[in-house]
Amino acid sequence: MKFFLLLILFFFVVSLQIAVLPRLEILGVVPNFILAATIVWAICEQEKKSSWLVLIPVFLFDAVAGRPFGLIILSMWLAFGFVRWLSRSLFKQSGFVSVLVLSVSGVLFYSLVFAGLAKLAEFSGLSSQTLFLADFYSYPNLLVAVLYNGLFCLLVFWPFKKLQRYFDKFSVQLQPIK
Amino acid sequence: MPKRFNFKYTGSFFIVIAVILLLIFFNFRGWLEIPKNIIYQAFSPVLKSFYWAGGKITSGLNIFFTLKDLGTENAKLKEENAKLWQENSKFKEAAKENESLRQRLELGSVQERKFIMASVIGFNPQLGQYLLVDKGLAEGVSPGAAAVTAANFLVGKVVEASQHSAKILLISDSNSMVNALTQEGRVSGIVKGKHGLGLIMEMIPIDKQIKINETVLTSGRDDTIPAGLIIGSISDIILKESDIFQKAVIAPAQDAGELETVFIVKP
Incomplete structure (x- = not known):
């Protein structure tokens, strides 16, 4: 039941990202809700074995809107691993400052890895189209992308924690009484 | 430990x-x-x-957000409407004369383009500025085809097509380059996108005259983009003494964010 509800939620989130969130564009940068959710999941899901669930909405997003397929999912998974490693080794997840630093680091890491992989895809012929004729993003655009998405991560963090508590309570209620 | x-x-x-x-x-x-x-x-x-x-x-x-500007905008639009009405009637006369001359000279009528109407269902700026539409290879969409609005404004080019969907790279994307020329002076250049924030026309010879508000059209030199599609109008001219080419900032004819339907040119 929990998995089915999550699947509906993922469907909703991906549709929102592709069809609605582009209207919140600022200076050519659109908030990436899926990236924000991935980073927040990496911060929050410390000990649980459900890391792979984050791949579902990312895969759906990449399958529908990625160009070429695979760059988004690979970059997000690497960003997920990076943020998880940072949150375990350097930062405690609960403080506001640590959440902010982790969010911005995660977004910046994702942007850089994504740009690097896109160039690699172009040179290795995995992408049939020329992806970058101009310099990637230009630095002001990259700064706006990192700040905007970093802020979005903060906005997603607290609702995510509440949702996590709801699903945990839901799972406990469904446990058979021994 | x-x-x-x-x-x-x-x-x-x-x-x-x-x-x-x-x-x-x-x-x-x-x-x-x-x-x-x-x-x-x-x-x-x-x-x-x-x-x-x-x-x-x-x-x-x-x-x-636009409430306070509505009055001014309304007056401006009325004036523009009257001017366009006058121009439209002049062009209709010119078109009739053109048709009649073509018949007399036995040149045959102008070939009409065929279009595929597609609905915009999403927008993904993850790797460039591009639109998702609900028509694909099965409906006759082919990669490289131009996408326009109902008013013949160039929107972009199809860069990827699946069976029932396609991705259109917008002209405002940094990877977009379109051969263009100005409508009155017939000055050629290349229109490039600026990270989704606007358009710039480059490689304009320094000795050629271009004017503010002059319309910029596609020149037809691209293999897949037909000539005569409206890109926008010149809003600013960038001219430095040391440069061998001048540049022009182009105000796009169509805001991609408002699009609900596009027409893809059939090859």
């Missing part, structure tokens, strides 16, 4: 990377087309509804 290295977690992390790389390889070979089409078919009706709803909410909210 030092933390033990988590081999299980690291192992599963790299296994997932290997699976992703495998999926990328499968996609490159074209083996993922069927599952991608199934996923797309499942999303398509939902995306259409969300895109429509998003458009309605945005246009509703925009009223509050």
